[in-house]
Amino acid sequence: MAPFVYLSPVAWSEEGISPALPLGGARSTVPTWNAAAGASFTLEVRTRAAGTWTPWAELARWSPRERSSLNGSAPGIAVDTDTVSLDAPGEALQLRVRDGEPAAVHAIALAPARERAYEPSRQTGEDSIDLIVPELTQYAREGERGWCSPTALAMVLAYYARRYDRADWQLDVPTVAAGVYDARYGGTGNWAFNVAFAGSLGLTAFAAYLDDLEQARRFLRQAMPLVISYSWSEGELEGAPLPRSDGHLAVLRGVAAHGDPVLNDPAHPAIRASYPRAQLERRWIEGSGGLCYVVVPHELAAGAVTLAGGVA
Incomplete structure (x- = not known):
């Protein structure tokens, strides 16, 4: 399973595409971002599975006047408010900035979901x-x-x-x-x-x-x-x-x-x-x-x- 990934600054390409972030086989993930105050942009997302990238799906519109999840979907990928789901175990994910300046998005993070059974933890030490x-x-x-x-x-x-x-x-x-x-x-x-x-x-x-x-x-x-x-x-x-x-x-x-x-x-x-x-x-x-x-x-x-x- 891929670790949590945090990038800041983000090396956006000329097309406004982020580096590929590892998914480690996850089929669900929550991408997040930090942007400059007042920034306006649309975010799209795509994922790679079995060596093939999905088409881009709309993730969110973020601006001072309009903030809306977009629930985009494409073959192999779907967005549900804040969560990206894949049809197959994912290898990587990329974000793309449209209708805005990519440099305004100065940090992105990716939290791949973990499939595991609950096991109670034990507290080490007695300090409150x-x-x-x-x-x-x-x-x-x-x-x-x-x-x-x-x-x-x-x-x-x-x-x-x-x-x-x-x-x-x-x-x-x-x-x-x-x-x-x-x-x-x-x-x-x-x-x-x-x-x-x-x-x-x-x-x-x-x-x-x-x-x-x-x-x-x-x-x-x-x-x-x-x-x-x-x-x-x-x-x-x-x-x-x-x-x-x-x-x-x-x-x-x-x-x-x-x-x-x-x-x-x-x-x-x-x-x-x-x-x-x-x-x-x-x-x-x-x-x-x-x-x-x-x-x-x-x-x-x-x-x-x-x-x-x-x-x-």
């Missing part, structure tokens, strides 16, 4: 970690109940705003929700758009698949909170604020000495919440494959890529 991440609710606007992703992102932005004295990273939830809104999808849960919005603010941001909570704890030990995506059915997550969820995002801010994760859960009445380790880890790994948003200031980028198990 609990980062002081500002607490925000996803119910910031009356009648709006689907803002878990932008709320989780806003909490991480606020965390670094305080640490680095960056008032421009201190944004309220409606502002972040507007910035990540996907017009075609009709919501704020597009993983790539959340990452791209953080990147447009001058941070390094990407999506990655992690192995387990023990790998996530390594980020926390370097004072890097994560946004994790998980789902559950009734009775599967003790203490959850909702009976069930097909996809929820929250900030992983800590781990207790006995191993239970500590989250800022934007749907929880108290925001700060702790869930049984094995239950939350299983719902994260089985629900999304262990996907997370990694959002850090540029000076922490190299360490974050290494912790994600990536190559740059």
Whole structure:
């Protein structure tokens, strides 16, 4: 299986095509990008399997006025909001920039999905970690109940705003929700758009698949909170604020000495919440494959890529 890959800067060709990023046999992957504030462009994607490239499929339109996934498809490849699926095990993937300046896209990342059975992790050591991440609710606007992703992102932005004295990273939830809104999808849960919005603010941001909570704890030990995506059915997550969820995002801010994760859960009445380790880890790994948003200031980028198990 191919590792997570992060490129910055990107060596775009004259035709606006990226280098080939390895897929290692994956049949599903989440490409993400960081671009300059105010940049406008369309992204296309193609993949190679058995030595043959697919035709280009439209991935997304990104601009200050229009942000929309495009759900393009071609023989052998299909885009579903933020995820690229292949008909056969993939060897490589390329992105192409159209209707804009490729140099404005200064970083790209690729998170190939992992097909694996869940195995509980064991915490090494008994030290507890609990980062002081500002607490925000996803119910910031009356009648709006689907803002878990932008709320989780806003909490991480606020965390670094305080640490680095960056008032421009201190944004309220409606502002972040507007910035990540996907017009075609009709919501704020597009993983790539959340990452791209953080990147447009001058941070390094990407999506990655992690192995387990023990790998996530390594980020926390370097004072890097994560946004994790998980789902559950009734009775599967003790203490959850909702009976069930097909996809929820929250900030992983800590781990207790006995191993239970500590989250800022934007749907929880108290925001700060702790869930049984094995239950939350299983719902994260089985629900999304262990996907997370990694959002850090540029000076922490190299360490974050290494912790994600990536190559740059």
